[in-house]
Amino acid sequence: MTPVHLTVSVLAFAAASALPAMARDQIQITGSSTVLPYATIVAEAFGENFDFPSPVVEGGGSGAGRKKLCEGVGETTVDIANSSSRISQSDIDLCAKNGVAEVMEVRFGYDGIVFASDVNGADFALTPADVYNALAARVAKDGALADNATAQWVDVNAGLPAQAILAYIPGTKHGTREVFDVKVLEAGCKDSGAYDLFLAAAEGADDKEKDGNAKKACIELRKDGKSVDIDGDYTETLARLDADKNAVGIFGLSFYQNNTDKLKVATMSGVVPSVESIASGDYPVSRPLYFYVKKAHIGVIPGLKEYIEFFVSDDMAGPEGPLAEYGLVSDPELAATQAAVAAETPMGPLE
Amino acid sequence: MTDLSVSLPQARPSLLAPSARMRRRNAAERRFRLYGLAAIAVSLAILAIMLATILRDGVSSFTQARLSFPVTLPAEVLDPKGNRDPAEMGKVTTIGYGKVLTAAFLAELERRGIAEDGVGAKKVAELISKDAPGTLRARVLADPALIGGTIDASVFASGRIDGYLKGRVTLESAERDSNISPGQLRLAQKLVEAGMLTSGFNWSFLTNPDASDQRPEAAGLGVAILGSLYMMVLVLIMCVPVGIAASIYLEEFAPKNRWTDAIEVNISNLAAVPSIVYGILGLAIFINFAGLPQSSSLVGALVLSLMTLPTIIIATRAAIRAVPPSIRDAALGVGASKMQTVFHHVLPLAMPGILTGTILGLASALGETAPLLLIGMVAFVDNYPAAPPEGILDPATALPVQVYSWASRSDPAFIERSNGAIIVLLVFLVAMNVAAILLRRRFERRW
Numbered sequence: 149m150t151p152v153h154l155t156v157s158v159l160a161f162a163a164a165s166a167l168p169a170m171a172r173d174q175i176q177i178t179g180s181s182t183v184l185p186y187a188t189i190v191a192e193a194f195g196e197n198f199d200f201p202s203p204v205v206e207g208g209g210s211g212a213g214r215k216k217l218c219e220g221v222g223e224t225t226v227d228i229a230n231s232s233s234r235i236s237q238s239d240i241d242l243c244a245k246n247g248v249a250e251v252m253e254v255r256f257g258y259d260g261i262v263f264a265s266d267v268n269g270a271d272f273a274l275t276p277a278d279v280y281n282a283l284a285a286r287v288a289k290d291g292a293l294a295d296n297a298t299a300q301w302v303d304v305n306a307g308l309p310a311q312a313i314l315a316y317i318p319g320t321k322h323g324t325r326e327v328f329d330v331k332v333l334e335a336g337c338k339d340s341g342a343y344d345l346f347l348a349a350a351e352g353a354d355d356k357e358k359d360g361n362a363k364k365a366c367i368e369l370r371k372d373g374k375s376v377d378i379d380g381d382y383t384e385t386l387a388r389l390d391a392d393k394n395a396v397g398i399f400g401l402s403f404y405q406n407n408t409d410k411l412k413v414a415t416m417s418g419v420v421p422s423v424e425s426i427a428s429g430d431y432p433v434s435r436p437l438y439f440y441v442k443k444a445h446i447g448v449i450p451g452l453k454e455y456i457e458f459f460v461s462d463d464m465a466g467p468e469g470p471l472a473e474y475g476l477v478s479d480p481e482l483a484a485t486q487a488a489v490a491a492e493t494p495m496g497p498l499e
Numbered sequence: 500m501t502d503l504s505v506s507l508p509q510a511r512p513s514l515l516a517p518s519a520r521m522r523r524r525n526a527a528e529r530r531f532r533l534y535g536l537a538a539i540a541v542s543l544a545i546l547a548i549m550l551a552t553i554l555r556d557g558v559s560s561f562t563q564a565r566l567s568f569p570v571t572l573p574a575e576v577l578d579p580k581g582n583r584d585p586a587e588m589g590k591v592t593t594i595g596y597g598k599v600l601t602a603a604f605l606a607e608l609e610r611r612g613i614a615e616d617g618v619g620a621k622k623v624a625e626l627i628s629k630d631a632p633g634t635l636r637a638r639v640l641a642d643p644a645l646i647g648g649t650i651d652a653s654v655f656a657s658g659r660i661d662g663y664l665k666g667r668v669t670l671e672s673a674e675r676d677s678n679i680s681p682g683q684l685r686l687a688q689k690l691v692e693a694g695m696l697t698s699g700f701n702w703s704f705l706t707n708p709d710a711s712d713q714r715p716e717a718a719g720l721g722v723a724i725l726g727s728l729y730m731m732v733l734v735l736i737m738c739v740p741v742g743i744a745a746s747i748y749l750e751e752f753a754p755k756n757r758w759t760d761a762i763e764v765n766i767s768n769l770a771a772v773p774s775i776v777y778g779i780l781g782l783a784i785f786i787n788f789a790g791l792p793q794s795s796s797l798v799g800a801l802v803l804s805l806m807t808l809p810t811i812i813i814a815t816r817a818a819i820r821a822v823p824p825s826i827r828d829a830a831l832g833v834g835a836s837k838m839q840t841v842f843h844h845v846l847p848l849a850m851p852g853i854l855t856g857t858i859l860g861l862a863s864a865l866g867e868t869a870p871l872l873l874i875g876m877v878a879f880v881d882n883y884p885a886a887p888p889e890g891i892l893d894p895a896t897a898l899p900v901q902v903y904s905w906a907s908r909s910d911p912a913f914i915e916r917s918n919g920a921i922i923v924l925l926v927f928l929v930a931m932n933v934a935a936i937l938l939r940r941r942f943e944r945r946w
Contacts, residue, residue, distance in 0.1 A: 172792060174882065174894060178875075185909065188711040188879040195881050196633035197592045202881030204794050204894045207904075224790050267675060381907045383914075406712075406909040409676040463594060470629070474713055 172223045175203035175452055179213025179230030180323055181381060182259060182400055183437055186471050187230055190459045193470070198458070200451030203228075210323045214440065217251070218243035221444045227452055229440045232259065232323035237498055250443035253495035254456060255485060256465045258477035260401035260426040261327055261433045263414040266393040270309035272414035276432070278305045280336025282313050283375045285368040288342040293349070296370045314395040316388050317369075319379035327435040328398060329367040335432065337366035386410065401426065402475020426477040427467075434477065443494050453492075460485050553925075557918025559665045563701035563716065564656040566627060566690070570603040572639060574647045583643040596639075597624075597632035600654070611693055615686040622683055626690075628655035630710060630717035655703075656696060658715040658912040660687050664698050667911065704919060708881050709901065715912035718905070720920055722880050726796050726895030727865060727927075729884065733800030733891065734807055734864055739857060742811035743846075749812075750819045751841050770809035777806045778870030786874060793875035794894035796884060802874060803864040810863065814856020818849040851942035858935040862928050868899040876900055898924045 177187055184207040195202030206213075210231040217229035218239055235253065243251060263274055281287050281304045287296050301308035318324040337343045346362035369375045378385050378397075385397040386407065396414065401421055404411055413421060416433055425431040439459070446453050458464060460482060465471050467478040479485060517525065576599060580587045601624040608614065608623065631654035639645055655661075659679040662668035664687075673681045690696035707719025753759045781802035785791045791798050822845050830840040871877060877900045884893035896904075898920060905917035 176793060176875075181907075184879070185712040189713055191879060192711045192714075192881055193593065193633075196636065199589070204875075205879040206794075206875055206877065208877075224786060224793065226793075382909060383907050403909040405677055407911065408678075409672040463592070470713060 173450055174201040175228065175449055175455055176206075176226045177203050177228040177230060177439075178206040178208060178216050178226045179228075179439070180210040180232040180437075181207040182210075182232040182323060183230035183439065185402065185474060186256075186437070186476055187439070187459075189470055189474060190455070190464050193464065194451075194455055194458050198451060198454055200454065203451075203455060205230075214239045215242065217440055217442060218246055218248050220246045221248055221442065223449075225442070227442055227445045227449050228456070231438045231440060232435065233326055234436070234438065235440060235495075235498070240498065248442055248444070250494035252441040252443055252456075252489070252492065253438060254441065254460060254489060255436050255438050255479060256460055256476075256482075257437055257471065257479045258426055258434050259437050259475070260421045260423075260431055260477060261324055261331075261435070262399055262401055262404050262421045263396055263416065264389075264399055264404055264411040265396045265414065266389055267408075267410050267412045269393055269412060270311055271412070272301075272309070272396065273307060273418065274414050275305075275339070275417050276332045276336035277339040278308065278336070279332050280340050280342065280366075281305075283315055283317075283369055284333065284337070284342070284366070285370045286342070286365070288340055288345055291341075291345075293342065293345050311394050313374045314392060315375050316378050316385045316395055316397040317375060318385075318398055319377040323435070324398065324400065327433065331433045331435075333367045333369075334363055337363075342366065400475070401477070405475045423472065423475070423477050427480065436479075437476070440495075443492060446492060456489050457486075460489050553918050553921050556915060557920075557922045559667070560704055560915045560919025560922075561701050562665070562698050563703065564661040564664045564696060564698050565653050566604070566656050566696055567651065567653045568604055568607040568695055569649050570600060570635070570652040571606075571649045572599065572646050577639060578643070578646050583646065585640050585643060588640060588643060588646075591636075593632040593636055596636045597629075600627060600631055600635060600652070603652070607695070611695075613686070613689050613693055615682050615689065618680070618682040618686050622680065623686065625679075626657055626660055626683060626687060628657050628714055628716050630655055630714045655714075655716040656687070658910060660684075660696070661716050662912060663687055664691070664696075665915075667915070704916070705923070708883060709879055709896070709904075710881075711879070712908055712910055712913075715908070715910050715916060718913070718916055720898065720901060720923060722883055723896045723898045723901040723920070724923070725884055726799070726876070726880075727897045729796035729887065729891055729895065730800040730803060730897060731861055731865060733797065734804050734861060735857070737800065737804045738807050738811050738860070742808055742857075743815055743853065746812050746815035746819060747841055747846070750816050751837070751845070766809050766812055770813055773869075774806050774867055775869040775873070777802050778873035780805065781870060782873045792892050792894075794878050794880065794896075795892045796895045797891040798874050799871055799876050799895075799897065800891070802870045803867060806867065806870065807860040807864045810860040811857055814860065815849070815853045818852025818856065819845060821852060822848045848944060851939050851944075854938045854942075855935045858931050858938070862931040862935075865897075865927060865931070866899050866924065868897075868903055871897055871900055877904060879904070898927070 177191070184205060187203075187205045191203045191205050194200070210233050213226075213229035214231055214235055216226050219225050235251070240251075243249075263272065263279075265272060281296070282298060282301060284296055286293050298304050298313060300310055300312055302310040304313075317328060334343075337346070343362055343366055346365040347358055350358040350361040350365070352358035352361050376388075378388065382399050382403040385399065389395050389397045389411070399411070401423070404413055404421075415421075416431060419425050419431045421431045421433075426434045439456075441452070441456055462482070463469055465476065465478060465482060469478075472478050574581065576595060577591055578588050579591075601620070604627060605620055605623060631652075634654065635652065659668050659673075659676070660683070663679075663684050668676070668679060668684070670681045670684055673679045673684050687696055703717070704719050705724065706721045707717055708722045710718035749759060749762070781798060785798045785801050786793055826844050826848065827840050830844045831837075835843065868877070876896055878894065878896060880894045880896050882893070884890040884895045902917050902920045902924065905913045905920060
């Protein structure tokens, strides 16, 4: 550290101590960028209707948000972590280590993941097996595993357009990718028979390990440039589709619903993705959305309890509420969530 | 004889007719000048293309469509207890006010006889921005006497209608758009003809706070401009005294030895450190260790100060060094102390250079996003920070941050806003750079 830096740090501390120590009066929220638009809609309405200031909502990713939540208890730590995937055991352990004893898990709805292409392009009617055979590194061919050599969608399935395969999929840091891996690639792997071949070839001490290795092989994607990871957000995928009209991209349902004039959605196993088809469970590629609340902060940070109650209320998260209008698939068990929030029930161990 | 004829020197080349070598050299020089011109042309063209795209996509964010119609405020809905107590009236949420607005809008359309086939009451209500009920509620709560009467409301039209007036949304694109129908656009056209839907300069773009994805029309730069302003003032307060004191000591007083050399090299290195590193440092020191509040302009300013300080020190030292030694010698010669020499003579003469360096350092700090990402300033902040000094601890965002967060929103209307924010940012940057040039022109002295 140079003397200059030292001076600045000293100044900073002096400035900090000179100001009155003030309690934080707005809620701090961080986490998933998929949940971010929903959280901002609620935060804005909360600020309008309650005498508390609007919460400050940050994006940055589900995993990063949960880690921040588990950093500890106190006013400099966040109150709520939004998450598009469920909390993991390692996060819970981290929380426990840092003194965050009780965390409330709130599931407020579902989000669909859709395949879409340029609005003037060909129609796609996909199945998980088609996607698997088009994008996976190794596929089942004539009863044996072979490197994926398909060049056009029509090679995969005669019903698909004769168009070069090019897919933009979310990068591995996104919660969306996890759902894509499990609900599309793994399902397609099993449907196409590749899973059985992987399992037969898998190494491992017991069946469970073999199963794990086979699944890992299932989600491996081809590396010849036909499947491209997008680390940015959906706007980047949309820009790529705009530049290459032949490509297919993966989006969240709400993003697609806000850009229906530019995108054409693909059906999955014959089902058109929509709020209704996801709520009924017909559309297979969907995931629950959560937020996690640090229970120790309820009653300390003003408005925290009111905010989470407002979030899961019928006026917000209900089927007629603004979140559903934006693309959230309302949770059929919302009443149970409301009761759990009112009773401040902390989450139990992961089953 | 034959020998002689062979050894005769060839005719000397004329000075007027260039030799082959001369021609090659001249051609090389011409080519070099052309390369230079081409390089300048390319950079100018890139700049022009960038500015043109930003202006093309962003200028429209400075106009905004508004709907004007009279709204009757029914007392039995908005103040069920009838005591005009704001605490009681606060129980009526924006949903209640939304219904009042919709009813008033429909009534006005009926009175004027404006209708469109296939556009029912719900579709008509969608023309009004979702921001409108909140604005109306705030207005009524601030002045309960309005209840029972009729007011002239001027509210935002929804983002898609705004896009229609700006040409971003067309009847053709509305066919495929799930958020707007061609019928709604035809109705909007009728409203324009009736004078209820007008487009005007969008002050709220500069004053409103950020808005959620559902109401791009209400999103503004108010919090970001305030946050940037707070940070720039704080950076100025923290950097200028420290930077000038450090520079004066290093230039005028410090002995030249290994230590000062090391410090000098370190300062130059610090100026080249990527800004994200300062963000990581700020998170560790100011938030995790010192416990300052996240997302606050104070922490942002501290981080940006760390980043700007080396630039300011380097500029200040250069300005002090440019003051000729004869000035110092003369001052010392008539008996001034070392300190008097510095403060009475060297510093005033170096001031234009110091000012220029400081303003340029501030301008680069103004455009910085990366370090703010780590200290929680890339966030949705809906409340204005309070007036200083307490306000510097309140959450705020900054102009470049707003550009970034709007560019990643799903609604296309935010892309327009993002470009509009770039224009505002560029205006500030150009103003600062022009100020730096003017100050230099005005006060600079040459020896």
